[in-house]
Amino acid sequence: MENNFYIKEKGLLIVISGPSGAGKGTVCKELLSKYPNLAVSVSATTRDPRPGEVEGKNYYFITKENFLDMIGNDEFLEYAKVYDNYYGTPSQSVIDMMDEGIDVILEIDIQGAAQVRSNYPEGIYIFVVPPSFSELRKRITERGTESEEQLNKRMNCAYDEIRNAKNYSYIVINDEVHVAADKIASIITAEKCRSNRLESKIDEIIGRS
């Protein structure tokens, strides 16, 4: 970051969501490989670690009691129960990274993003969409993991989900992964130039601080 000799700036929270199959995971991976000042938030979960999963890297593995306590103390940016297990994003770890000037990426489903928005409206909300529904069908089919019925169910779900686009500040069409990742990087750069984030810098330039 070229402005390190000024006051250390707080990092941004960048929430990346979108319909299932839009490729948000691939785009985030590309983004993280290109831009070093970004980090992904690590979720907490009550499920057991799978072989090879590392505490604090893949997940924070905590007990159900612990998780429920944290819910009670309002310590999650968002959480959800999936079957018998809980998954959530602990606020503190995100805040700590942002305080260090790191921009935190939260790649999350639409329900989770809505929870984060109500807790942290100052975040940057980006909706990743496939270029078309025929392309989305093609991508899901190519994975080869879904039956015809499951495919149709997912397509209908994506169709409903894409209507959430208007709740996001930005929409990135994932036509080519590297283009989509570069667009998100541009959004982050632009958001750092927003005048309401730079008031203290203007004070510095004037010599008022």
Place this chain on the structure above:
Amino acid sequence: MENNFYIKEKGLLIVISGPSGAGKGTVCKELLSKYPNLAVSVSATTRDPRPGEVEGKNYYFITKENFLDMIGNDEFLEYAKVYDNYYGTPSQSVIDMMDEGIDVILEIDIQGAAQVRSNYPEGIYIFVVPPSFSELRKRITERGTESEEQLNKRMNCAYDEIRNAKNYSYIVINDEVHVAADKIASIITAEKCRSNRLESKIDEIIGRS
């Protein structure tokens, strides 16, 4: 533009302003040399062409009567009288370029930018500032064209002008010209991803259009 096979998008109006001496001209030149889909708006003036100036490239050279008629018909995005001559940005030429999908750069002083904003609030307003007042003083001194008195006058003027920063959506600190130009390019990319500009694209993806 990677999305040419969709509906042709309207270009953006990007207004670049800032205190005198911030280097907005140099930044704009760098920006235009790097990004081909940008054009600078051409001003109209009542002053005589200077040797080498080309009609329609440097300026539209028009008569005073013509200029006053255009003012009367509200045909300028902004205009000003400087000594005996008028200078202004004709709305129509800007609109024509935007309709062709070209992003139009308007590099303009703070008073002009305020006029443009009242006529076209949908524009992108970017304020270019020097990294510090000591750097600004150094830059103006290096030009060697100003007396000590003129220098102090310009510094005071810049000091007043920089207070306008809060009226702009974005602030770009011109520390290094290529970094500042890249930031403006990122702002343009990000603005094209704003969800309110992409409503019709979402309709296309869903197949509603």
